[in-house]
Amino acid sequence: MIDRALDRLARIIELVLALAFILAVVLNFTNVIGRYLFGLSLLGSDEVQVFIMVAMTFLGAVVVTRRNEHLRMDVLAKRAPEGVRLVLRIAEQVLLIVLAAFVLSQSYFYAGQMLRIGRTSDMAGVPMWIPHASVTLGFALMLLIACWRLASIVAGREPERAAPADGKVWE
Amino acid sequence: MMFALVVVPVALLLIGFPIFMVLLAAVTVAIVFFMHVPLVVVHQNLFGSVNATPLLAVPFFIYAGELMGRGSVAQRLVDFVQAGVGSVRGSLGVTAVGTSAIFGAISGASAATVATIGKVMVPAMRRAGYPETFTAGLITAVGAIDVIIPPSIPMIVYGAAAEESVARLYAAGVVPGLMIAVMIAAYVVWRAKREKFGAAEPFDLSRFLHAAGRSIWALGAPVIILGGIYGGVFSPTEAAAVACVYAALVTAFVFRELGVRDIVEAAAATVMFTGQILIIVACAGVFAWLLTVNQVPAAVTAWLQSLHVSAWMLLLAINVLLLAVGCFLDPLSAILLLSPLLVPMVKAVGIDTVHFGIVVTVNLAIGLFHPPFGINIFVAQSVLGLKLETIYRGIIPFVFIYLIALALITYIPEISLIGVRTLLAKG
Numbered sequence: 228m229i230d231r232a233l234d235r236l237a238r239i240i241e242l243v244l245a246l247a248f249i250l251a252v253v254l255n256f257t258n259v260i261g262r263y264l265f266g267l268s269l270l271g272s273d274e275v276q277v278f279i280m281v282a283m284t285f286l287g288a289v290v291v292t293r294r295n296e297h298l299r300m301d302v303l304a305k306r307a308p309e310g311v312r313l314v315l316r317i318a319e320q321v322l323l324i325v326l327a328a329f330v331l332s333q334s335y336f337y338a339g340q341m342l343r344i345g346r347t348s349d350m351a352g353v354p355m356w357i358p359h360a361s362v363t364l365g366f367a368l369m370l371l372i373a374c375w376r377l378a379s380i381v382a383g384r385e386p387e388r389a390a391p392a393d394g395k396v397w398e
Numbered sequence: 399m400m401f402a403l404v405v406v407p408v409a410l411l412l413i414g415f416p417i418f419m420v421l422l423a424a425v426t427v428a429i430v431f432f433m434h435v436p437l438v439v440v441h442q443n444l445f446g447s448v449n450a451t452p453l454l455a456v457p458f459f460i461y462a463g464e465l466m467g468r469g470s471v472a473q474r475l476v477d478f479v480q481a482g483v484g485s486v487r488g489s490l491g492v493t494a495v496g497t498s499a500i501f502g503a504i505s506g507a508s509a510a511t512v513a514t515i516g517k518v519m520v521p522a523m524r525r526a527g528y529p530e531t532f533t534a535g536l537i538t539a540v541g542a543i544d545v546i547i548p549p550s551i552p553m554i555v556y557g558a559a560a561e562e563s564v565a566r567l568y569a570a571g572v573v574p575g576l577m578i579a580v581m582i583a584a585y586v587v588w589r590a591k592r593e594k595f596g597a598a599e600p601f602d603l604s605r606f607l608h609a610a611g612r613s614i615w616a617l618g619a620p621v622i623i624l625g626g627i628y629g630g631v632f633s634p635t636e637a638a639a640v641a642c643v644y645a646a647l648v649t650a651f652v653f654r655e656l657g658v659r660d661i662v663e664a665a666a667a668t669v670m671f672t673g674q675i676l677i678i679v680a681c682a683g684v685f686a687w688l689l690t691v692n693q694v695p696a697a698v699t700a701w702l703q704s705l706h707v708s709a710w711m712l713l714l715a716i717n718v719l720l721l722a723v724g725c726f727l728d729p730l731s732a733i734l735l736l737s738p739l740l741v742p743m744v745k746a747v748g749i750d751t752v753h754f755g756i757v758v759t760v761n762l763a764i765g766l767f768h769p770p771f772g773i774n775i776f777v778a779q780s781v782l783g784l785k786l787e788t789i790y791r792g793i794i795p796f797v798f799i800y801l802i803a804l805a806l807i808t809y810i811p812e813i814s815l816i817g818v819r820t821l822l823a824k825g
Binding site for chain 2: 319
């Protein structure tokens with residue numbers, strides 16, 4: 228049930244980011260057309276596009292984490308005995324929990340500061356806590372996923388990561 | 399500090415941990431145990447590394463490539479090139495090179511080219527009986543041409559770091575990119591003849607004309623992108639967005655292959671790929687900051703300067719340094735990290751900074767597929783389902799071809815500068 232909820236969450240994040248990304252493309256294209264045909268440009272459009280990309284980076288990484296598709300150099304690890312591979316899988320989740328908790332704590336502090344001082348972006352006037360919070364939310368969700376995966380591995384419910392051929396990134 | 403900067407990342411890489419975690423772990427260990435800086439610098443650098451307008455071209459060009467990959471654009475380009483070179487032995491390999499060069503003038507993202515061209519070419523080359531190691535090596539290596547043939551994202555970043563004109567860099571990249579493509583194509587033909595695979599078929603003019611007609615809309619994309627950039631109509635990022643819209647319109651309304659759902663799914667795939675790549679760029683940015691504040695690049699630069707070397711020796715040393723750095727860092731981070739330090743050095747010995755920009759780009763392009771950590775290796779492994787061991791074995795000859803090209807580009811500046819003069823003459 229939690230697995231299904233996490234899968235659904237990853238899919239929702241992916242689709243929301245996809246629609247936001249299409250908006251970024253449209254904003255950029257509109258700016259080009261507006262500039263050449265009407266001599267107009269959307270102020271702050273670049274900022275919004277970049278903030279969408281920042282969200283794609285850190286929330287997109289949540290989707291990648293859930294699907295266990297992060298890029299890695301695992302030629303040696305794959306050849307290790309099964310027991311060693313299990314230890315490595317556990318160690319990886321423990322390290323991700325530590326790192327995500329560390330970044331989360333600092334990111335939460337920073338995004339909170341942005342909220343408190345009410346800082347906005349220069350052109351679009353976007354409250355700066357929003358793009359900064361995408362880092363916070365991203366690492367919070369990665370922390371959650373890593374905790375659940377660690378519990379699943381220890382309980383023997385989590386199968387080993389599929390071979391790359393079975394886990395295609397773009398399909 | 400060496401423990402944090404060297405031991406931690408190397409150990410975690412070797413045991414197969416995700417690359418973004420490797421970099422983040424090194425940074426965390428260094429900051430928590432060895433440095434006296436506010437911990438919040440981690441967040442600031444993670445955010446700051448990707449809060450950069452030039453990086454927008456990355457997902458835009460990936461999306462353009464993804465849209466074209468989902469429709470039949472890549473297939474039409476492949477058919478066009480194949481119809482032209484089919485009479486050559488090893489023509490499918492040559493087609494992969496030619497199509498990658500054309501696609502390089504559309505997508506600007508090397509990994510996207512490996513994925514898109516690979517999806518079309520790998521099954522075809524398998525069916526035609528090409529050796530798997532050869533196919534894996536070729537497809538993984540040709541994508542690197544993409545960052546040398548404009549539009550090129552690393553050149554944009556170098557231009558910003560070295561205060562050099564992106565238009566001049568783009569003009570300088572054309573000849574080196576085409577030269578590498580020709581060298582790889584020549585090697586493909588030689589291998590095919592020696593090992594007797596990839597039989598030739600007679601040239602058919604009507605087939606060629608038919609393929610040319612079918613690919614005319616696809617060939618329009620590089621014309622619009624490069625014409626727009628060289629004509630001063632678009633910035634490179636805008637050209638990438640225009641390429642997305644062009645690809646969506648052509649595949650949806652001209653070829654009638656993609657619907658709204660496909661366009662959204664292509665964007666979802668772009669999100670996934672952006673998440674994979676830019677989280678590494680973000681963490682590499684913090685790692686680069688860590689190296690800089692610990693004066694590692696400055697120490698390396700001082701060491702190089704202390705040797706009192708001539709221009710050609712300096713270029714050789716820089717090539718070795720960049721090849722080594724390119725194995726561990728993505729090109730954008732490497733450029734951002736090293737250019738401000740290296741550019742004054744090369745200027746001091748009279749090396750043209752546009753020429754140097756191409757040298758840097760070719761070096762780091764090699765890093766994109768150089769074993770063991772080249773990012774395109776993992777893309778080929780992930781997207782194309784190729785085995786890592788097969789890619790490693792197949793990639794070696796192509797690394798040597800690129801190194802020969804690098805030597806030529808490094809020591810014959812005219813290869814780069816002739817394009818600049820042509821552009822200036824036109825301008």
